[in-house]
Amino acid sequence: QGPAAPKSFWVSEGKHAKFRCYVTGKPEPETEWHWEGQPLSPGRRRLLYRDHDGGFVLKVLYCQPSDCGLYVCAARNTAGHTLSAVQLHVREPRVRFA
């Protein structure tokens, strides 16, 4: 699998965006989320957890236009490292004309 352009996803402003990535490897990889090259840590608008099915989840609450960008799930163990990426776009509320 060669390098491909990351997929794009759109969410509406004010909604939550849930990113889910399934990770395998042995020993258990250390997994990190990055946004625009910056490691993400949990905060009031950012939840990081592992779901019941073992997927790694990043939830960005109440998305704003400034949350757009490249989100990367990076995994590393003693045998190597890899990553998956997606591009997030935030759709601003549409102005309706009567």
Added chain:
Amino acid sequence: EIAGAPASPLDVVCLDANKDYVIISWKQPAVDGGSPILGYFIDKCEVGTDIWSQCNDTPVKFARFPITGLIEGRSYIFRVRAVNKTGISIPSRVSEPVAALDPVDRARLKSQPSAPWTGQIIVTEEEPAEGVVPGPPTDLSVTESTRSYVVLSWKPPGQRGHEGIMYFVEKCVADTENWQRVNTEIPVKSPRFALFDLAEGKSYRFRVRCSNSAGVGEPSEATDVTVVGDKLDIPKAPGR
């Protein structure tokens, strides 16, 4: 489902596996559909494909079957259908995946490290209103108390609300109801917390709230009064 056909066989498991064959067994269905079960058909599917193939041309009587014609090193899942004179049951639930490997090779592969693999990230939009505020945590107790710190631990709430629960710890000087949040910025994800900035000689009570994307829940019951002192005070185990 065909009327009069047996119900599906149950509990398809692998009894033995090596590179030449895999022996699976199963339990007969609870319902035979009104006429005796004549035998079973076994199907295999290589993991990662959707192609099921039938392993036996005529029904087998015994609830155990050796499957051959496997490709060494590949993994397979199995399912079983029961037959009576009226028809064939719908397939059983599939087995756990089984690799066609000799036990020695399986053990070697198991102990070998493998580089990480990350799947495609799936993004979904969620409605903020959908969230349920989690209930209070339970069994809050002071598990350690010294001059310089106090350790609290608790159990997550039964009523979980959404995933991704974080905790807020609150303290209160005994004989007041002036509750103060201890961790205002740092989210606590584990059901335990160590407090350091307590005044020696003072008495405190503690309580914990859960929070998620939907909001902050009701507090737990407060602990008994804890004196911040010199002694290492390990109270009795909670819930006894």
